[in-house]
Amino acid sequence: MSSLGKIRHHLIGPVICANVTGQYAFIGSVDDPFRRNYPVFMRQFICITFAYLTIRLILRPLRQPRFVCSILAGIAVNAIIRGDYKYFVTIPKEELMLARTVGALGTTYLLFLTSVKADITAIHRTMRSASIIGSSSVLMPFVMTALVAHKLTLPGMKTPAAQPMFIIGLSLTRFPNVVHAFNELNMTTSDLGQLAVSCSVVSEAIVWLFMFLGAYVIKPSFLLYTVLTSAAFLLLIFGIVRPVIMLIIEKVPERKPVSEIYISSILVVALVMAALTDMIGSINFGVMMLGLVIPNGPPLGATLSEKIELVTLEILMPMFYVVIGFNIDVSLVDWKVSREILLIVLMNTLLKIVGALVAALCCKLRLQHSVLLGLMLGIKGPYDVYLLNRWLVQDIDRKAYTVTVLSQVAITAVLTPLIDVFYNPHRRLSESVRKSRRSMQTHPSNVELRILCCIHSEDDVPGIISLLEASNPTGASPICAYAVHLNELVGRATPFIVPYNRQMRRTPSKISFHIMRALDNYSTNSNHLVKVKPYMAIAAYKTMHEYICRLAQDELVPLIVLPFHGSQEMSNATKAVALRNLAEKIQAYAPCTIGTLVDTGMHHRTNKSTTFSCRVGVIFVGGSDDREALALAFRMVGRPNVRVTVVHIIVQDVGKDIDEIMQEKIDNGLIEVFRAKADADPCSTYRQVVVEDSEQAMGEIQGLKNKFSLVLVGQKRGTGTVFPEETMLNWSDNPELGVIGDLVASSDFRGETTSVLVMHHHGDPKVPFRDPSMERERDYLLRRSVC
Structure with missing residues (x-):
């Protein structure tokens, strides 16, 4: 040529x-085999993608997971390909080799991805319960099923060791399956979901125990070989690979992306680790250990997740389901012969649920949660099918394989919707909120005040510190600030909130370090009248409110302070919307009062050369939200260099119902308490303003412009129709701040020196605060109104 x-x-x-x-x-x-197989591979990929999307659309009302839809799509595609269609010719086994290779690569990277997202420290909180429940959910079904299977001869078992291995595989709860399913159900943030994930990790530990035991049973000398090679591999991982990974993380600049060279190298190393541990007998061990030693979250864990998750789930894994569908042939199954396998699979699943139920009850879980936990641990997934796929060649035949896979798909198709329907992760939170609500009005003045401060960035810290300083910490009533740095979940499977000192050692962050150092310095300079307890929360914005509300609930916090999403210039519109939704969810589920801080200039009042000074104004119209603002102002009275002024706006000739009359009585009682306290403090003043309508009230509020460095105001009113919020909020830029809150938070009112704290009571603003002294009078008014 x-x-x-x-x-x-x-x-x-x-x-x-x-x-x-x-x-x-x-x-x-x-x-050329590749050129002969490539068109078949492309047809398989196109068909499996189209079939999956179609089946997912059809089964969406039934709440079926990705695993079920993918298996059904693989079966449907191969049924079409095996048919008498001229375009789809029968596929020889050698032409399936490319799909097998891509599918194996997909399962390997899916396990690596799941391990990178895993949070081992989440087990610590529930270690005792997870060990008991996880062990019971594995050992009980294994022992009972083995006893029953001992008297049966399971069809399709090619070797004597196939039957016990088959039962062990059914009894295990694979960690990747649980995490994969819970991500779809959005349950990893719930307490029960985290307990189930921890139980699956315990089950994974039992896998390695069975592996060593099996090596000893096959040949005692194999046990020494397995132990030595496993120890050598762990030494390689922790002695060489992990230090290199930590060095890579240290070289990545803050807020800068990880180099593509590092990402590509780690993905190649994952395959190398899988090849090394495949010599031991477990290809999954190397990939899993490599993923676990990579610090999850930004920068490296998040980048790995972003780079490989889409490719793995949408391109590589579909070919795995093509191979599964090719190996399944319903026409070969004789259900009369295979009923023993079906019986074993169903019995094993029921025993797993019962084992988890009994152990959970022993750990003092509620009966409903115990049943749901058993259902969660009974979920099957791609790694159960992957294990069966590896056994297909030597240990089980195609009939047993088909019956087992179809039964596992049926079990998951039943359990997943049941879990999704009957378990509400917000139920525990909402029930606890109703039982233990707290507010600034009911908080005693002679005990420690606990404030949960949410922080998004370093710009939020000065305003938080100034608000804490203005809240008048004293020896008799110090302040304990729970400072929570909120980080968006990017590269994790298990969201978490932990004290910063523990998390700092695992995922070092310069931003978090600067925030916590500033708060710690302030705590030291305040003579420890303000005690700071730093926390770090990593979760998706749509579920972050659960962690914040639970921390407030567990620590009996009466006030949560949120930075307003519009306080700083935000170029990311998506993040601004997410923060707004987060604030709304916190207000809906919080067990206490919420204060939204619109910070612009209050922190300019402090510096190293001058003492702290602040002019605080309270706009009081009436209602539970305004009373929360006034209750916080109570604490500020008496603080040196802090002047507190309450502007009480009274509207004449407004018709009120019984509840509004009671609200007014409570308002007047609280005002009298403040006036008595303000008379003893020359820096505190009280002023009444009488208006006739909302327009005149708005004019009076506008007259307060530039007179205060901090304005306290309630979110909603309780004074009849003088502030028609349904109508006026339609013209507001930030309706979540309320009518008056939106007015005083506008740039025209605030300027560059005024900050605003908008208070929201945890209950319905229409429901007045009840105290025993008012109940008899309210009952009397109700009887009188009926007459």
Whole structure:
């Protein structure tokens, strides 16, 4: 061949021609297996993607998970390909080799991805319960099923060791399956979901125990080989790989992306680790350990997740389900012969649920949660099928394989909707909120005040510190600030909230370090009148409110302070919307009062050369939210260099119902208490303003412009129709702040020196605060109104 001909051959390649029968002919290397198999592979990929999307759309009302839809899509595609369609010719096994290779690569990277997202420290909180429940959910079904299977001869078992291995595989709860399913159900943030994940980790530990035990049973000398090679591999992981990974993380600049070279190298190393541990007998061990030693979350864990998750789930894994569907042949199954396998699978699942139920009850879980936990641990997933797929060649035949896979799909198709329907992760939170609500009004003045401060960025810290300083911490009533740095979940499977000192050692963050150092310095400079307890929360914005509300509930916090999403310039509109939704969910589920801080200039009042000074104004119209603002102002009275002014706006000639009359009585009682306290403090003043309508009230509020460095105001009113919020909020830029809150938080009112704290009571603003002294009078008014 001439030089020009060689160039043409390499650049253009073979020309593919198709005849009318759908067969492909290659001009060039006709016998090249890749060129013969590639068109089949492309047809498989197109068909499995289209089938999955169609089945997912059809089964969406039934709340079926990705695993069930993918298996059904694989079965449907291979049924079509095996049919008498001229376009889809029968696929020889050798032409399935490319799909097998891609599918195996997909399962390997899916396990690596799941391990990177895993949070081992989440087990510590529930270690005792997870150990008991996880062990019971594995050992009980294994022992009972083995006793029953001992008297049966399971069809399709090719070797004597196949039957016990088959029962062990059914009894295990695989960690990747649980995490994969819970991500779809959005349950990893719930207490019960985290307990189930911890139980699955215990089950994974039992896997390795069975592996060593099996090596000893096969040949005692294998046990020494397995132990030594496993120890050598762990030494490689923790002695060489992990230090290199930590060095890579240290070299990544803050808020900068990880280099593509590092990402590509780690993905290649994952395959190398899988190949090394495949020599031991477990290809999963190397990939899992490599994923676990990578610090999850940003920068490295988050980047790995972003890079490989979409490719793994949407491109590589579909080919795995093509292979599964190819190995399943319903026409070969004789249900009369295979009923023993079906019986074993169903009995094993029921025993797993019962084992988890009994152990959970022993750990003092509620009966409903115990049953749901058993259902969660009974979920099957891709790694159960992956294990069966590896056994198919030597240990079990195709009939047993088909019955087992179909039964596991049926079990998951039943359990997943049941869990999704009957378990509400917000139920525990909402029930606890109703039982233990707290507010600034009911908080005693002679005990420690606990405030939960949410922090998004370093810009939120000065305003938080100034608010804490203005809240008048004293020896008799110090302040304990729970400072929670909120980080968006990017590269984790298990969201968490932990004290910062523990998390600092695992995922170092310069931003968190600067925030916590500033708060710690303030605590030291306040002579420890303000005690700071730093926390770090990593979760998705849509579920972050659960962690914040539970921390407030567990620590009996009466006030949560949120930075307003519009306080700083935000170029990311998506993040601004997410923060707004987060604030709304916190207000809906919080067990205490919420204060939204619109910070612009209050922190400019303090510096190292001057003492703290602040002019606080309270706009009081009436209602539970305004009373919360006034209750916080109570604490500020008496603080040196802090002047507190309450502007009480009274609206004449407004018709009120019984509840509004009671609200007014409570308002007047609280005002009298403040006036008595303000008379003893020359820096505190009280002023009444009488108005006739909302327009005149708004004018009076506008007159307060530039007179205060901090304005306290309630979110909603309880004074009849003088502030028709349903109508006025339609014209507001930030309706979540309320009518008056939106007015004083506007740039025209605040300018560059005024900050605003908008208070929201945890209950319905229409429901007045009840105290025993008012109940008899309210009952009397109700009887009188009936007459």
